[in-house]
Amino acid sequence: MEIESTIELSLSAELDLSTALDSIAQELEQNGYAVIDQLFPESVLEKLEADLQYHLNSNALTPAGIGREGDFQTNTSIRGDSTYWLEESHAAAAEYFAFMEQLRHLANRYFYLGLFRYECHYALYPTGAFYQKHLDAFKGRSNRRLSTVFYLNRDWPEGAGGELLLYPPVEGSHWQCCHDQSCYDQSFRNIESEPLSEKPINEAPIKVIRPEFGRLVVFFSEDFPHEVQVAKKERMSLTGWFRVND
Numbered sequence: 001m002e003i004e005s006t007i008e009l010s011l012s013a014e015l016d017l018s019t020a021l022d023s024i025a026q027e028l029e030q031n032g033y034a035v036i037d038q039l040f041p042e043s044v045l046e047k048l049e050a051d052l053q054y055h056l057n058s059n060a061l062t063p064a065g066i067g068r069e070g071d072f073q074t075n076t077s078i079r080g081d082s083t084y085w086l087e088e089s090h091a092a093a094a095e096y097f098a099f100m101e102q103l104r105h106l107a108n109r110y111f112y113l114g115l116f117r118y119e120c121h122y123a124l125y126p127t128g129a130f131y132q133k134h135l136d137a138f139k140g141r142s143n144r145r146l147s148t149v150f151y152l153n154r155d156w157p158e159g160a161g162g163e164l165l166l167y168p169p170v171e172g173s174h175w176q177c178c179h180d181q182s183c184y185d186q187s188f189r190n191i192e193s194e195p196l197s198e199k200p201i202n203e204a205p206i207k208v209i210r211p212e213f214g215r216l217v218v219f220f221s222e223d224f225p226h227e228v229q230v231a232k233k234e235r236m237s238l239t240g241w242f243r244v245n246d
């Protein structure tokens with residue numbers, strides 16, 4: 001049974017919650033990804049910022065890895081960030097989780113995704129770090145369906161790098177299927193995607209996103225290869241995934 005969140009979301013002066021959710025849904029439907037700014041009021045941002053700083057000061061972030069449990073390894077030539085996973089009960093992120101719960105309901109209503117839970121971690125990219133082009137989920141091999149990235153970098157200067165590059169969606173993408181009503185019945189879980197290495201190497205990104213303070217990016221995990229360009233200064237974010245329960 002789905003339990004409605006009891007946390008009151010205090011709305012940003014700039015944007016009300018239902019407007020924000022509507023525009024995320026519309027952008028997801030049109031493009032397969034959404035970029036939205038000024039979602040949360042300053043008080044919510046300050047809490048997340050202070051919380052991340054606290055965990056940084058306590059050396060609680062650990063080098064991120066690649067691969068799954070059995071063959072998990074760290075490799076800074078693929079990704080150079082360090083992460084700290086948040087529990088849903090994490091008080092400093094209560095409003096953030098409450099918003100994600102609303103987004104989960106919305107995505108289930110609009111796209112019949114059957115999203116079951118949300119997980120997220122803080123990420124710190126030290127100067128010089130990057131994350132090579134990758135997919136967050138491979139069809140049939142992961143239960144991640146929707147990715148979110150929320151940036152916590154005040155005054156990200158021009159030329160500081162660290163952009164998120166989104167590449168054209170892989171073939172047979174879930175998002176493309178969502179456009180075609182007849183597709184809803186298919187079990188997307190059973191479709192295997194091509195390995196990323198077989199994609200054109202010089203493919204141009206379809207979207208370049210600067211990691212601006214308070215900006216949220218949402219995209220279909222199985223569909224959009226993406227990378228983080230070299231950050232020329234410390235780059236901070238809160239990255240998460242909605243999963244189905246298989």
Ligand SMILES: O=C(O)CCC(=O)C(=O)O
Pocket residue numbers: 123131136149163164226227228237239
């Ligand atoms: O920080 C970003 O912009 C994206 C991070 C990412 O792709 C990931 O953690 O899988």
Ligand SMILES: [Fe+2]
Pocket residue numbers: 134135136226
């Ligand atoms: Fe990713």
